[in-house]
Amino acid sequence: MKLNSLTLSIGLILIGNQLSNAQQYSFGVFADPQLSWFNSDTKRYDPNGPVVGLNIGFTADKFFAKRYAFSSGLSVNALGGNIRLMQSTYTLKTIDSTYNIAIGDNIKFKSQYLTLPIGFKFRTNQIGYTTYFANVGVSGSLRIRSYAWNETNQVDRETTKTDMAWGFASYQIGIGGEYSLGGESAILFGITWCDGLTRIIELPNSTITSQSLSLKVGIIF
Template identity: 25%
Template sequence: MKKILLAALLIGASAATASAQVEIGLKLSPSITNLRTESPSTLGFKNEKSKLTIGGGLVVDYFFGENYAFSSGLQLVGKGGTISYFDPNTNRRQEQKIGMQYLEVPLTVKLFTNDITTDTKLYFQLGGSVGGAIAAKINGEKRYTDPGNNNTETKASDHIIIPEAAVLAGLGVEYQVGQSTKVFAGLSYHRGLLNIDKYFDNERDFQDVTLKNSEFALDLGLKF
């Protein structure tokens, strides 16, 4: 009896391994990013301009069904935008162009349709991502001199928190060009969940200031 159970377990494990399929590829993502702002009306934080960035990295799709895959990877992405606020110390509006780089790991599910034409499928992607900031610049520089804080100079990277988390939603099309080669193109929206700012609260004593990332990306890739 034990031998039969063991054989059944081995057969089941072998079948699961055989049915599972992993596809690995590379992705390039030009994107438009901005910073969502929230603050008391006396400070008047506003999103002024979006930022054009480009990112990319490794894509890993682990299929647990014919049309269902867990999608992850490792990606380098750029984020940021231009904000403005009223500085009570200078009695004028100040503007900052904030640029950041993140390493991110997507944690999503991809749902594929059956072929809509020969070797072509639509996909829908939903989930999130987690990551951390690895670099930052303000007004194109790694250091920032604040005219509203006695011209104190600080590192741009000290203005933002390191961890980041976002909700991710996307859709696209995937086309098989060879036995194991596929190309894909899609659009995705990444909505940051965390307040990235730690400067205005800690150094300027501005209360209830929130800056959060948003990103619209064009996802272009190749899977092997």
């Protein structure tokens, strides 16, 4: 009887430890430099090059097993690109004025978004001081503010009114590593690819989406 009680106690302790490990949380902050550009489903508009931006925010991971986690966070994300009109003119409306953009002209857009990602994170066992990971998921972005540039009309970082969508959805795939600093702290590094699922610009007769490639740089506490 005593042996059975001892066995049961040890089993409960082991189960408790497993559940405790499975409920582990991990938090971090990051500042990711990135390139972003537009993708068009029509020849009416020609994606004409990327812009440089920064994605700044925090991550929050909830581990439901030793090496698997639900991943989320929140960031202020600067995205944009260049788009060239190929078949029709366009009326660009900003807070300062209204401009007629001619065929063959380029417009540069850049916007700030509040981005909320949701996904899964998969980690390897620690190799030396480094744990490698992959993550996949989707995200929703709400526009905070938008700017436009056009050399022909001397538009220089003017706030746009109706050109950029109020929000958009995308998916992301990333790989990277966590270099241990001792304890739970680690340097976070990696790369992330994002591709838009819904339109980012309200151009007529088109679906213009956003794509980006970012360098993950951060720290886990």
